[in-house]
Amino acid sequence: MPRDGAPTRERILSVAERLVIENGFSATPVERVIAESGTSKGAFFHHFDSKVALARALVDRYVAADLGHLDRALATAQAEHDDPVERVIAFVRLFEEEADALMAEQSSCLYLAVLTERQLADVGTAEQIAAAVVGWRDAVAAMIREAYAALESAPTIDPAALADHLFVTFEGAFLLCRSTGDPTHMRRQLRVLRELVESLLRR
Amino acid sequence: MPRDGAPTRERILSVAERLVIENGFSATPVERVIAESGTSKGAFFHHFDSKVALARALVDRYVAADLGHLDRALATAQAEHDDPVERVIAFVRLFEEEADALMAEQSSCLYLAVLTERQLADVGTAEQIAAAVVGWRDAVAAMIREAYAALESAPTIDPAALADHLFVTFEGAFLLCRSTGDPTHMRRQLRVLRELVESLLRR
Incomplete structure (x- = not known):
């Protein structure tokens, strides 16, 4: 045992x-x-079998947890808001509210550690992470398109690129936290994203 | 020789x-x-003297180039625009326009490689990078404050956090490019940031 x-x-x-x-x-x-x-x-x-097999298993497990997190957040935002504009804003706000707890649990992101080493990116882990990125992009872009459709004049920002900006904000903020030694930057950066999205969709 | x-x-x-x-x-x-x-x-x-000394010298040199880049972009945006709102937008647009050339030159960022290894962050390189982060934050936040002052009703987004979002976008986009194998994401993410800032400041 x-x-x-x-x-x-x-x-x-x-x-x-x-x-x-x-x-x-x-x-x-x-x-x-x-x-x-x-x-x-x-x-x-x-x-x-090898350290590379360990890397693949680590990324598999992390991707599964990451996509589970996405599904729960989508379900919560969906349950709480019929208005598609408010749904997108509430969705981003969920991550903002969880940011301090996330940073108390982990100091950075496995994706950063794995992707900065080309030898690992080249043994299939980049494909696993790309699948997670596309999962987030597709789900969030669909929500953004619904919000655009509910507006009198839709913004011109590409919904897929705006959806990717959530991943970009997470990863960049992990690095900002690491460089400054200040884990509150995760919450502050997710707040900036939420406020920018509010300004875009509630104009 | x-x-x-x-x-x-x-x-x-x-x-x-x-x-x-x-x-x-x-x-x-x-x-x-x-x-x-x-x-x-x-x-x-x-x-x-050691591999750690090499890391410190690499970061020193990269930080100096990074802050030089900031100074040139500030001078260009300043020279081109008297209007403080247009100056901020033009400043972000400069990086968007340079993105494809940047990604042709380097596949990622030294900060990512150095900061993902705690042993390196702990020998002084994180402090060097934090100094670069603060240099960008202070200069960009000052520009944003001038833009806010020129608006009838100033946005509520914290200028320092919005300034940090440029660093966050760069670093996150480097990772998005690496995970997807598509270097055009750098330009697309800087474009998202520029469009979000336009929407915030030109409302």
Whole structure:
């Protein structure tokens, strides 16, 4: 029985995710993942053929959680607002309200750590992340198009690019937090995005 | 005489910058920097005591170029526009117009590569990057405040946070380009920012 009751594979992934987000992928030796997850080299390589296989599994798990987060936020915004303009604004506001809790939980984003190393981007992790990006883009762009349709004169900003700007704001804000050592920038940047979207849609 | 006429230290830095942006810092062995810059181990360690010293020198040089870029863009926007609202919009448009050339030159940003590795953030590079962030924030926020003052009813968005959103857009867009393999996202995201700022200031 593992110490905390979690199956070994999940325990390895949780520890590896934290270490990779904190330190980077190349700067995280497999030995450290093994030691901090209280497992053995044998058990590690039973679950993961290689460090690259670990990277793919980390991104798989992170993408699934990310898309789950999207679905919950869409459902909440949908349930709370019939007005498509207010729905888009409430959707962005959800992330703004969760920002401090997010930054208390993790210091940065796995996507940043994985994508800054070309060797990892080239073994399939970039495709996994691109699938998450497209999932967010399609869902959010659909909401934005409904809001545009409800306005007397629709804005000219491309809905897909505006939808991507949520991902861009998250990733850029993670980096702003890291460079300044101030995790409140995540909330402040999501607030800027929400206020800009309000100014665009409530004009 | 070095092969391309550039002093050895500069040649090492240029090669290292390209390799670190492409592959990450830990994933860039000193041996590869030495080989690709056509120098020797002795010459490398004459200029840099350690790999960490190389990281600090890389960030120093990148920050200086980044702040030089800011100054030129400020001077251009200032020279072209007396109207403080149009000046802010023109300032963002400059980066939008330069985006494709930027992405042809470099595949990502040194700040991303350096900040995703905590060991590097902790040896002083985060402070260097934070100084660049604050340089941009102060200059851009001052321009935004002048634009707000020229409006009948000033927007409520915090000028400093809106100024930071330019850095956030750059960094997030670099990551969007890397994840999708499509470098045109840099231009498209800077365009979204410019259009959002137009909508805010020209209402």
